Amino acid sequence: MTGSRFDLLTERWVPVLDDSGHARELGLEQVLLRAHELRRITGETPPMTAALHRLVLALLHRAYGPPTEEDWGALWKATALPEAPLREYLADKTSRFDLFDPERPFFQCPDLARLAPSTPFKLVPHRAVGNKVTLFDHTTASDRATMTPAEAARWLVTTQAFDPGGMKTPFTKDKSSQKAPCNTMGVVLVEGATLKETLLLNTLRYRPELERPEGTWPDDHPVWEQAHPPSGEPRTSRTARGWTDLLTWPSRRVLLFHDQADGRHVVNGVVLTPGDRYDGSQADEEKMAAFRKPVGTNGKPMRDKPLLPVRLHPVRGVWRHSVELLLSDRREENRSRLRPRTLHAIPxxxxxxxxxxxxxxxxxxFGQQLDDNNSVVEAYLEDQVPAPVTLLRADDEVLGALIGTAITLADNAGAALRHMERDYRKDKRAAPSSTLDLDYWPKLTARFTTLITDLGEVWPAGAASTEAVTTWSSHVRRTAQRAAERWAGGAQAEAADIVLMAKYLDRFLNRLITLVRTFDHEVRNYIPREEE
Known part of the structure; x- marks a missing residue:
């Protein structure tokens, strides 16, 4: 940093793990040029990790493309990402990455200088102040009044991707803000052995002059390539120009205020106002999310409803959406699911x-949970699911039905647990509880990971094996039964009517037996038993 400059290309601010597992901070140039030596980008929160990946991917697309599969293959086979394309792209853009540039501060709006700044921690949901303190942190503005430029840069990028909605400081009159686009979905990242692999596995064939990828137009560009700094009064709404525009969507107008303190440069204030409202179709334009049709009361997709993004749940694992995340849907019309477009090129x-x-x-x-008003962050969320390439390549509706049936078994057993507890408490006129979900869903994640991995090994060869799915059904049955019995044991200590509790437990166990039998019967439609 020289004077009042903070060059995001060269200054250390992006948090990474190197191949030895040591935490470091690097500038954007080194993140790309040393990606083969790095394990991953790792932010302070899951939303920060996702937002930083999206920023780096936008830069990679503009510098490297790659325009064709052959170009992608050349980047993949190279030991490191080549330096020349990046230097050529950045030759006339270095000032665009200065966090404190007086005319074009990175991802900011200089018009906001006329407004009085607040604490820079308005950018940090778990360090919120005033009437927007979150459920998991009660820090106040007086606890710390400044940020380092590196911290401020990370939270600036995260804010643009994940800031919740609600009332903001108005530039003139408009106080209302739309929640930033990434709040509506689980941001999906395909992770390889190194950061270089991860970035390339999430890179699409990028050639905007030919409108590639789909939904990208010739005038697509990231926020730092805009001809003029944004106006303080944002547009009412707009659609994305293309993929790099969406990756760097300016959902807020922001201006960081900075000064010297104890001989070092610090960010001591921020103005945060409404930004561009996204008026596009995420199912058509977003490439790092899975989509599915809403499910009706009959358990089947509602064909007349639009595709909605798959989101994370605080208790139930994202593996419940493995069909939408992993498997292709051959139907162009009336499709019930759409996996992340970043996976389409893997075959x-x-x-x-x-x-x-x-x-x-x-x-x-990656994602976060907002309150009912979409204005307060209640929880940060991160989850993972294995992605065998054999399953990503599979163009097989039978495989999708098999995995879907396995997930349905878990869903139905979980619903039966909730109904048991709900009906018992209704009879006792007691308040409902959600402890059964916590005692059931988290215990299924590891076993489902094994199921997906096993299917990835046997399915491509056409092997007929029921071992993986029968092991899964046995695990679901045992897990649900143990959760029910623990619930009953706890209920006995305080319930006067033991007979009533035993009735609901017995009803649940009978229901569970029926669910497992139905699952075993349905599995025969997909994998014939060896003795048959």
Whole structure:
């Protein structure tokens, strides 16, 4: 940092883990050029990790493309990302990445200088102040009044992607803000062995002059390429120009205030006002999310409803959406699901010999939970599911039905647990409880990971094996039964009517037996038993 400059290309601010597991901070240039030596980007929170990846991906697309599968393969096979394309792209843009540039501060709006700043911790949901303190932190503005430029840069990027909605400081009159686009979905990242692999696995064929990827137009560009700084009065709403525009969507107008303190440069204030409202179709434009049709009371997708993003749940694992996350849907019309478009190219990479057919990657999914008013962050969320390349390549509705049936068994057993507890408490006129969910869902995640991995090994060869799915059904049955019995044991200590509690437990166990039998019967439609 020189004077009042903080160059995001060269200053250390992006948090990473190197290949030895040591935490470091690097500038954007080194994040790309040393990506082969790094394990991952790792933010302070899951939303920060997702937002930083999206920013780096936008820069990668503009510097490297890649325009074709051959170009992608060349980047994949190279030991490191080549330096020349990045230097050529950045040659006339270095000032665009200065956090404190007086005319074009990065991802900010200089018009806001006329407004009085607040604490910079308005950018940090778990350090919120005033009447917007979250449920999991009660820090106040007086606890710390400044940030380092590196901290402020990280939270600036995160705010643009994940800031909740609600009332903001108006530039003139408009106080209302739409929640930032990433709040509506679980942001999906395909993770490889190194950061270089991860970035390339999430890179699409990018050629805006040919409108690639889909939904990208010739005038697509990230926020730092805008011809003029944004106006303090944001547009009412607009659609995305393309993929890098959406990756760097300016959901807020922000201006950081900075000064010297104890011989170092600090950020000591921020103005945060409403920004651009997103008026596009995420199902058409967003590439790092899975989508599904809402499910009706009959358990089937509602065909007349639009596709909605898959989101994370604080208790129930994201593996419940493995069909939407992993498997393709061949139908162009009336499709009930859509996996992240970043996965679509993986079969091409295998066909061209760029990645091994037996590889197993990980889908890491990031998000946050807002309150009912979409104005307060209640929880940060992160989850993962294995992604065997063999399943990503599978164009097989039977496989989708099999995995869907396995998930339905877990859903139905979980619903039966809730009904048991709800009906008992209704009879006792007691308040409902949600402890059964906590005693059931988290215990299924590891076993489902094994199921997906096992299917990835046996399915491509057409092997007929019921071992993986019968192990899954046995685990669901045992987990649900143990949760019910623990609930009953706790209820006995305080319930006067033991007979009533025993009635609901017995009804649940009979229901559970029926669910497992139904699952075993349905599985025969997908994997014939060896003795048959």
């Amino acid at each position: 091409d990479h295998v066909a061209q010999g760029h990645i091994p057919a037996k590889a197993v990657y990980t889908l890491r999914v």
